[in-house]
Amino acid sequence: MKTPALPAESWLQRPAHLSWLADEGTRLLSFAQASRVEHGFAALDANGQLPEHACAELIHTARMTHCFVLAHIQGIPGHAELIDHGVAALQGGALHDAEFGGCFADATRQGGKSAYLHAFVALAASSATVAGRPGAGVLLEEAIAILEKHFWSEEQGALRESLSRDWQQEEEYRGANSNMHATEAFLALADATGDSLWLLRALRIAERLIHGHAAASGYVVVEHFDQAWRARPDYSEGNRADPFRPYGSTPGHSFEWARLLLHLEAALQRAGLAAPAWLLTDAGGLFASAGRDAWGADGKPGLVYTLDWSSQPVVRARLHWVHAEAIAAAAALLRRTGEPVYEDWYRRLWEFVAQHFIDLQNGSWHHELDDDNRPASSIWPGKPDLYHAYQATLLPRLPLAPSLATALGCVTGL
Structure with a gap:
């Protein structure tokens, strides 16, 4: 595959912009370091402080570990x-x-085991192994085994969603979100282990969820399914703003999937494996659909959190992770195609983030804005996440x- 040249005026080729990205990443890292607690990493409040009863959570521990690895590999001390x-x-x-294997969702050690969270454990283990950190190889072996x-x-070419602590009872649900993050983790596992089986597994997931369900639905990602992978469009109708399983479509996941399809295409080609043409086609379709339907869906700038099946806004809040993923997807499609439309999106999104999300007074990014683009906390209180913004x-x-x-x-010179 010959990658088209970037437009001469692209921000991706401007040293000042690349330097700004590096500086913003360092600022985000500095804020997130305060999340350390005895048993891992916990959620921070809006001012970057640990709440009184802060508890280590698996999602933050895995994501923070992954991000701190990325900083360390670049040569950023601390x-x-x-x-x-x-x-x-x-x-x-x-x-x-230690009794049944796997990880608890938090340090209270209650509840079952979820594929979504264990995908992040595998991602963190892969990154730490690449960095050669002590114990990372053992963690990687355990994560793969789980x-x-x-x-x-x-048989299904995808992940089961969640099981009881002892692995004996399975939830009657299949989710696109957990399998999307498994796709990301599988790309990292392929690099950390040298085993291209993980790329083929990622391709099977993408073929089912994107080239199958999403492509047949106008490039709208279908999120919720039963155990036989039959779509459940009414799922979460009574809890429309759920932070992990909301009702309707989630445009942020369309952007995230678009990027992952391009990473998968490049990874397959790098490994000498066939990369189907639909990976690029579907990536473009997902980005176009999400950008068209979610940006300004309520007449105001920004990407809304969720849409119904008629592409009307359901939860109008703007979430930071949606915009971070849209930025990363625009950059990936720009790098892959060289098409100016993605340059336009890339600039528009960063301008919006700089104006509304980046918090230069208290640090990090506001994680949520209301429908007037003012800081809010109805879905995500505080600033618990580093992963999406830092990767952007x-x-x-x-x-x-x-x-x-x-x-x-x-890569050097970052």
């Missing part, structure tokens, strides 16, 4: 010990279930393959 703290928490700390034994369905500062500066940790280890 993150090695944080990585090791995260690896230890995931491998044998309070988040780890995925293969309990979550991966060879990295991905535009990197090739589409290999995956982030491996790419940062190969």
Whole structure:
């Protein structure tokens, strides 16, 4: 595949913009370091402080560990010990279930095991292994064993959603979100292990969820399914603003999938494997559909959180992660196609983020805006997440393959 040249005026080729991305990433990292707690990493409030009863959570511990690895690989001091703290928490700390295997959702050690969270454990383990951190290889082996034994369905070519703590009872649900993050993790696993089986598994997931369901639905990602992968369009109708399983379509996931399809295409080609043409076609379709339907859907700038099945806004809040993923997807499509429309989107999105999300007074980004683009907290209180915003500062500066940790280890001058 010959990659088209970027437009001469592209921000992706301007040293000042690339320097700004690096500076913004460093600012985000500085804020997130305060999330360390005894058993991992916890959610921060809007001012970057730990709440009184802060508790280590698996999602934050895995994501923070992954991001701190990416900083360490670049040569940004102050993150090695944080990585090791995260690896230890995931491998044998309070988040780890020594009796049945896998990890708890938080340090209270209650509830079952979810594919969504274990995909992030595999991502963190892959990144830490690439960085050569102590204990990372063992964590990677454990993460792979859990995925293969309990979550991966060879018959369905996708992940089961969640199971009880002892793995004996399975939820009667299949989700696109967990499988999307599994696709990301599988790309990283392929690089960390050298085993292209993970790329073929990622392709099977994408073929089912995107080239199958989404392409047949006007390039709208169908999120919720039963165990037989029959769509459940009415799922969460009574809880429309759920932060993980909302009703309707989630345009942010369309952007995220668009980017992942391009990473998968590049990774397959890099491994000498066939990359179907629909990966690029579907990536463009997903981005076009989400941009058309979600931007200004209520007459005001920004991307709304969710849409109904007639492309009308349901939850009008603007979430930071949606815009971060749209930025990364625009950069990926711009790098892959060279088409000016993606340059236009890339600039528009960063201008909106700079104006409304970036918090230069208290740090990090506002995680949520209301429908008047004012800071809000109805869905996401505080500023608990580093992962989406930080990756949005990295991905535009990197090739589409290999995956982030491996790419940062190969590329200099960032």
